[in-house]
Amino acid sequence: xxxTNRNVKILxxxxxxxxxxxxxxxxxxxxxRYEVAPQQHTKLIxxxxxxxxxxxxxxxxxxxxxxxxxxxxxxxxxxxxxxVTQGLALGADLPVIGISTLRALAQGAVTDFKATKALSIxxxxxxxxxxxxxxxxxxxxxxxxxxxxxxxKDVPIPDNCGWFGIGNGWKIYFDILNDALKNNVVEINxxxxxxxxxxxxxxxxxxxxxxITPVEKASPVYLRNKVVG
Numbered sequence: 745x746x747x748t749n750r751n752v753k754i755l756x757x758x759x760x761x762x763x764x765x766x767x768x769x770x771x772x773x774x775x776x777r778y779e780v781a782p783q784q785h786t787k788l789i790x791x792x793x794x795x796x797x798x799x800x801x802x803x804x805x806x807x808x809x810x811x812x813x814x815x816x817x818x819x820x821x822x823x824x825x826x827x828v829t830q831g832l833a834l835g836a837d838l839p840v841i842g843i844s845t846l847r848a849l850a851q852g853a854v855t856d857f858k859a860t861k862a863l864s865i866x867x868x869x870x871x872x873x874x875x876x877x878x879x880x881x882x883x884x885x886x887x888x889x890x891x892x893x894x895x896x897k898d899v900p901i902p903d904n905c906g907w908f909g910i911g912n913g914w915k916i917y918f919d920i921l922n923d924a925l926k927n928n929v930v931e932i933n934x935x936x937x938x939x940x941x942x943x944x945x946x947x948x949x950x951x952x953x954x955x956i957t958p959v960e961k962a963s964p965v966y967l968r969n970k971v972v973g
Contacts, residue, residue, distance in 0.1 A: 752951060753807045755793065755832070756944035759785040759825045760817025760845040761866070761912070763937035766792035769944040770800055776941040785824050793832070804836040809956055811947025813938055814842030815965040816874040816891065817866060822964035830959055839956035841947040842965070846876030846911075848938035850885040851946055853910045857933065861906060865913030865921065868893055873913040874967060875899055884949050893967040896920040902928050910936050 754769040764785040767776040777792035797804060812829040815822045833840050846864040853859035862885065864876040875892050877900065878885040889900065896917040907929045914921060915934035922929075950956070 752948055753802065754809050754811055754841075754944055754947050754951060755796070755804075755807050756811040756843075756940040756947055757789060757793070757825050757829055758813035758845070758848065758938050758940040758943050759789060759821040759828075760813045760815060761821060761937045763939065764788045764792070765940035766796055767940035767944040768796040768800055769948050770802070774941050774944050775799060776939070776944075778939060778941075780937070785821060789824065789828055804832060804838075807836065807838055809839045809841050809947065809951050811841040811843055811943050811950075812962070813845045813848055813940075813943050814963070815845055816868070816893070816967040817845045817938070819964075819966060822966065826962060826964045830962055833959040833962070838959070840959050840962040841950050841956055842962060843943045843946045843950070844876065844887075844891055844965070845938040846874060846891050847878060847885055847887065847946060848942040849910050849936065850876060850878035851942040852936060852939055853908045853933070854880060854883070854885060855942065856936075857908060857910075857931070859908035859910075859931075861902075862908045862910055863902070863925065863929065865899075865909065865911040865917075867913045867916045868968065871895060872968075873899070873917060875913075877902060884946065891965075891967065897924070899924050901925065904928070906930055909933070912937075
């Protein structure tokens with residue numbers, strides 16, 4: 745039986761990029777801790793979680809699930825999110841919900857910029873990008889195609905216009921991407937990171953749909969086998 749909208753409690757963790765954040769979805773509201781702090785995620789994430797639980801006045805065992813940004817992104821950051829999520833979920837006997845960081849970026853474009861279509865691009869280094877194409881359905885961003893790793897010169901071209909570009913890949917490869925996509929994109933935000941509050945929103949909807957994962961099967965999605973950062 746599905747839970748009602750009023751009693752789902754989900755913790756979310758996001759450490760895939762330079763920003764570190766944790767969020768708590770409870771009673772249809774979200775509280776968040778967010779800090780741009782490169783290479784400080786290991787030190788920051790657990791205190792953020794503890795602070796959120798204390799503010800809400802609940803224990804970890806009272807949650808329904810833990811959502812985490814499962815990638816793609818920084819290999820180190822993804823491992824931190826997955827390992828912290830697994831540790832917390834195992835201790836509290838909770839299921840987990842992995843959320844694409846590219847999808848979280850797209851959802852951020854909805855929250856902060858009222859976008860309805862987003863092209864999420866994250867720098868993958870060695871002249872490659874992580875690319876996601878998302879469209880708004882019922883207030884939630886859903887993928888139009890599978891997230892992919894590609895050379896910026898080979899970026900998939902949407903069939904239509906009016907897209908919002910989001911993510912640091914746009915800044916690093918602007919000239920190449922602009923040449924390829926300038927007729928399709930109406931606005932770009934370079935300096936935006938995936939956030940736990942968006943992971944929480946998306947995890948909530950996945951939870952209602954029954955899309956949960958046993959903790960032992962929770963793992964990052966790298967999109968690349970070779971470790972780069």
